[in-house]
Amino acid sequence: MRAFLITTNELSERTPWGDAYPSAMMPLIDRPFLQHVVEYLVNQGFDRFDVVLCQHPEKIKNLLGDGDRWGVKFKYHLVKEPSKSILTLKCLGFDNSNEWVLLVYADRLCRVDLRPVKPALMSCHRILYCTKYPENHHKDVKLNWSGWAWLSNQCCLAAPANCDEYLLFEYLLSFKYSAPEFVNVSDMIRSCSYSDIMVAHKAVLSKQFNGLMLEGREVEEGVWLSRNISLHPTVQIRRPVYIGQNCRIGKGVRLGPNTVIGANCVIDDKTILRNTIILPNSYVGTSLELQDVLVDQYRLINIRLESAVTITENFIMGSLPEKQFPRWLKSIPSRLLAIILLILTSPLFVAMILILKIIYKRPLFDQKEAVRLPVPHDPGLWRVFALLRFHSFKPTPNRASPSGALPDISWQDLLFSFFPALINIVRGHLCFVGVAPRTVSEIKALPPDWRVLYLQSKIGLISEALVYFGANPSQDELRAAETFYAVSASWKYDLKLLAKYFGQLVYLWPKPDMKT
Amino acid sequence: MELSKEQIDDILVITLKTEILDASNAKEFRSQTVQLLENSRKVVFDMTQVKFIDSSGCGTLLSCLRQLNGYGGDLKLSGVQKPVRTLFELVRMHRIIEIYDKNDDAVCSFQ
Numbered sequence: 359m360r361a362f363l364i365t366t367n368e369l370s371e372r373t374p375w376g377d378a379y380p381s382a383m384m385p386l387i388d389r390p391f392l393q394h395v396v397e398y399l400v401n402q403g404f405d406r407f408d409v410v411l412c413q414h415p416e417k418i419k420n421l422l423g424d425g426d427r428w429g430v431k432f433k434y435h436l437v438k439e440p441s442k443s444i445l446t447l448k449c450l451g452f453d454n455s456n457e458w459v460l461l462v463y464a465d466r467l468c469r470v471d472l473r474p475v476k477p478a479l480m481s482c483h484r485i486l487y488c489t490k491y492p493e494n495h496h497k498d499v500k501l502n503w504s505g506w507a508w509l510s511n512q513c514c515l516a517a518p519a520n521c522d523e524y525l526l527f528e529y530l531l532s533f534k535y536s537a538p539e540f541v542n543v544s545d546m547i548r549s550c551s552y553s554d555i556m557v558a559h560k561a562v563l564s565k566q567f568n569g570l571m572l573e574g575r576e577v578e579e580g581v582w583l584s585r586n587i588s589l590h591p592t593v594q595i596r597r598p599v600y601i602g603q604n605c606r607i608g609k610g611v612r613l614g615p616n617t618v619i620g621a622n623c624v625i626d627d628k629t630i631l632r633n634t635i636i637l638p639n640s641y642v643g644t645s646l647e648l649q650d651v652l653v654d655q656y657r658l659i660n661i662r663l664e665s666a667v668t669i670t671e672n673f674i675m676g677s678l679p680e681k682q683f684p685r686w687l688k689s690i691p692s693r694l695l696a697i698i699l700l701i702l703t704s705p706l707f708v709a710m711i712l713i714l715k716i717i718y719k720r721p722l723f724d725q726k727e728a729v730r731l732p733v734p735h736d737p738g739l740w741r742v743f744a745l746l747r748f749h750s751f752k753p754t755p756n757r758a759s760p761s762g763a764l765p766d767i768s769w770q771d772l773l774f775s776f777f778p779a780l781i782n783i784v785r786g787h788l789c790f791v792g793v794a795p796r797t798v799s800e801i802k803a804l805p806p807d808w809r810v811l812y813l814q815s816k817i818g819l820i821s822e823a824l825v826y827f828g829a830n831p832s833q834d835e836l837r838a839a840e841t842f843y844a845v846s847a848s849w850k851y852d853l854k855l856l857a858k859y860f861g862q863l864v865y866l867w868p869k870p871d872m873k874t
Numbered sequence: 875m876e877l878s879k880e881q882i883d884d885i886l887v888i889t890l891k892t893e894i895l896d897a898s899n900a901k902e903f904r905s906q907t908v909q910l911l912e913n914s915r916k917v918v919f920d921m922t923q924v925k926f927i928d929s930s931g932c933g934t935l936l937s938c939l940r941q942l943n944g945y946g947g948d949l950k951l952s953g954v955q956k957p958v959r960t961l962f963e964l965v966r967m968h969r970i971i972e973i974y975d976k977n978d979d980a981v982c983s984f985q
Contacts, residue, residue, distance in 0.1 A: 838929045
């Protein structure tokens with residue numbers, strides 16, 4: 359059987375600063391919701407999956423792979439925006455005219471029997487899985503589509519190219535050849551919003567929605583513990599509670615009821631959690647009392663009040679990044695090199711200071727407030743530093759490059775911009791190679807996708823845009839250079855860019871002149 | 875750089891006959907396409923033969939798109955190979971330019 363999974367719905371509440379996150383990738387207990395959906399469908403006998411991707415396709419591909427893990431096949435389709443998902447349905451390519459496909463919005467999971475469509479139902483062309491509003495609330499029972507439907511070949515091909523879920527439902531109701539068949543869904547969980555996620559967790563914990571694969575072992579009724587948990591003997595648990603792997607629960611903590619702690623979390627001493635979901639890699643500080651909330655690293659979402667706040671104080675709440683090579687260790691070679699260069703060029707440096715201070719009587723430095731990278735997306739968590747450069751006598755050119763970027767590859771700019779910024783490198787604010795430094799307002803002005811990649815990168819004096827596109831890149835060139843560097847940076851690549859910069863400086867390589 | 879072009883109704887399909895689109899040939903590619911795009915509104919780049927692309931190549935594709943958008947046209951890519959597709963996903967090119975598996979799908983999406 360074949361399923362068409364739409365993963366393009368976004369949970370905009372998660373990152374209100376532009377980086378929309380696929381709602382199907384939100385965690386449910388111990389794994390992304392999408393994985394529960396796939397496992398459920400595999401158990402029902404589905405072996406071919408067409409997956410539509412829009413936001414974070416790499417994360418979804420990493421999660422699902424090619425399907426070997428479940429003995430099934432995945433085919434991925436990229437769309438520019440969520441409204442184009444149905445266009446992909448039209449281009450699926452069917453093996454025969456009697457082939458049906460199960461349309462699945464992957465941020466919903468319905469517990470229904472999904473056996474192949476019976477020949478008697480073939481003529482209706484679509485079978486819609488619907489829940490119903492309570493009969494006492496509405497006189498006429500109104501159908502509420504779950505987002506799951508069996509569709510015939512003909513029904514797929516005639517679907518409108520650009521439509522949202524509501525328009526698709528309208529189309530499925532009014533498809534011309536016959537009346538639709540409806541199947542009632544009694545149990546459904548969703549991850550379309552934070553409140554849906556809360557409800558879904560409660561449904562799974564209370565076993566109202568059972569049958570999902572869970573990594574943790576149920577050590578006693580309503581208490582699940584995963585591996586590698588450090589649980590202080592004074593911890594009090596009121597079931598149902600689920601604790602994910604690699605968690606550390608401190609002294610005097612009270613957990614439950616209806617509490618889920620995702621993998622790699624730390625709950626510090628004397629904290630009380632009731633009806634609370636802690637998403638993976640979160641830290642919760644000491645002596646906090648949380649109820650009816652969802653903690654997503656440094657975001658605190660109150661479900662009852664439908665509000666979200668970002669906690670900027672690390673000792674209250676924060677993120678626990680996955681283990682990686684410490685950033686300060688990585689910066690040691692560039693900091694050492696900067697110290698050596700500063701010592702070697704100190705006579706020049708002193709001469710510059712004297713000239714500017716005594717002869718021209720100008721302020722020494724032109725300081726720009728640049729944002730340190732990498733940082734989370736929330737502007738509240740950004741830290742700035744003063745990017746040093748000597749006051750230049752050249753007028754500032756009107757250009758697309760950020761104000762903190764090196765103006766050009768020339769000896770004058772090396773003297774006025776490169777050498778003072780060595781102090782920033784020694785302090786660990788900056789690297790030799792990276793994306794150009796930007797101010798807070800410049801970062802906020804970037805398009806969301808570009809901004810997300812920029813914030814994940816590292817800032818440097820020498821940028822790929824400068825080396826490949828010169829001093830005056832267009833917006834497209836700048837975007838291409840910065841996004842490309844953000845995903846392909848490595849020490850080898852940095853050395854290559856460094857060599858090209860100095861090669862261009864001493865005219866060993868021609869300067870870029872590819873303006874169009 | 876060698877390019878081949880095919881007109882399907884009002885859609886221009888340009889096939890890039892190169893394995894690499896980088897700083898060494900991006901400028902040449904842009905200068906060849908700038909003329910072709912002036913006379914078309916709907917364009918598909920068939921990237922079946924391209925196995926490597928760098929920031930210069932990405933920048934050139936974006937400037938082609940911008941040129942077409944400038945007079946109400948659109949650019950779509952088809953036949954993108956796995957390494958290039960992976961890069962496009964990481965740099966989120968698919969959020970700017972539509973990417974299709976086959977030429978037919980790209981042409982069909984214009985109609």
